Amino acid sequence: MDSKVMLQEEEPANRLYIQSFAKGLAVILAFGPGRREMNLPELAAETGMSKSAVQRFAFTLETLGYLRKNPETKRYALTPKVIELGYRYLLIDPVLERASPYLLELNRKCGENINISEPDGTDMVYVGRFPGFHYMPVYMPIGRRLPMFCTSAGRAYLAALSQDEAADIIDRSSLEKFTPTTVTDRQELLDLVEKARQQGYATANGEYYQGDLGIGIVIRGHNSEPVAVINMSAPSSRWSLQRMEEELAPQLLEVSRLISSAAPEPRKAAPFKRGIEEVRAHR
Template sequence: MSPKFLRSLQSNRPDLPEAEKDPLYVQSLGRAMQVLSAFHQTDKPLTLQEIATISGVGRSAVQRMVFTLRAMGYVDRDPDDRGYVPGLRILDHTLDFQRLNPVVVKAAPVLLELRRMARERIDLSLWDDLRLVYASRLQSKREILSSTLIGHKVPLFCTSGGWAILAHLTDAEADALLTRSDRTQCTPKTITDIKQLKREIAKAREKGYAVAHEQILSGEIAMAAAILDANRRPVAAIHLAASLAEWSPEEFEKQFAPLIIQAARTVSRA
């Protein structure tokens, strides 16, 4: 993936500049999180200078923060001494999130049952502004590494889960998100035109689920339904993905649409 595409998948909260002006905002803590977040954009260990360049934090400050984070177990040296990598302690927080997030906890048995019935890949993604972050991934018989990792991110604008979530927003909200999205193609068939995307969102609104053909991976068909909170606002999506070599779009939709609609309703809050 290109650096531009990777950056587009990072958290891009529009309210952050306002939060930085608040007297309760701890700037040093914010910078430390920027340092840790530098690893989001790399597939190799990082030097201090690389961390400084990616995070936008000065090198001397990065050096002090990395020393502190290493002492606490949140950053470590690469075994081959090529730079720094995330430390083991970060996994403690991953576990905390998994066991305390109410959507993840409620969805877990539902996802297992859906996987048992469908025998295809089942995912739970959480909505974060312009991206979806996978919080649970149940494999099918054919997988690639990136599609098995919790924390993997995909764009909101071109995924079945994204369309399902956008379908539960007002037109103005959906338009604003599409406009702000970096609509970079993931495959030759990725839809980037806003008018076409709005048609897919309208279909999802009408059906109660979205279907995406080869939007993220070539040869893949994916279906998703949104999970709603107590205010009927979308917070997450359940995905079901399969191979177009094994399913026609018509049969895939006929077979799995009732299952995924029911699964999303079960997890949604009344």
């Protein structure tokens, strides 16, 4: 996905839309790999704003503590305070709070990576991760976005939608071939989604990271709507996909059922609520 942030030439035709607020967010989102520091002309080019406009937004964000300016180079960079914006979501996400005790227990039982992700557009965004006991060469930080079409988490979510909804997301996806095993044929992808719909879980065989095997199962909220996906990933050096399906898929299915139907025990949930209580106490 192209990380370059450009403002739309035509803003939404609604008087409630605050253009200046959108521009301020665009300045923050302009930073990324290869753009860790930028001067005003570079920020202006990246956001599509004038230099004078971007200067005002950069000054405001610097004053608020979200940007810092190097006094010698005049280049801006993000500060750790930006993390607080996303961290707030993690603190109050009810699905993550409910699922975490179960996922930690499953992680301790199987020893492999257990993740929870939520849908956004054509991607799944990782909001929780419990690393396995073994070395894994895959770096998967919280907030990482992965395409739905080629990941077990994404296919599990697509399988929980109607056929038309799943097809629409696939049609809007950039079907890039990330590894030799990435499936990019539209009909084959729809068949894989249908297979996941029938068996209750989805799989992916090293289609985004080579050698990374995955099984994904949806979590349902009120009215049985899909709200998130839990997935287990393991390397092909230790597992085969068939063995994962036989030994690990049943465990993941049971955890998904528990998350969707039963609140965790208070003593197991308590550690995951401490952050929320701390935020409330400091308001």
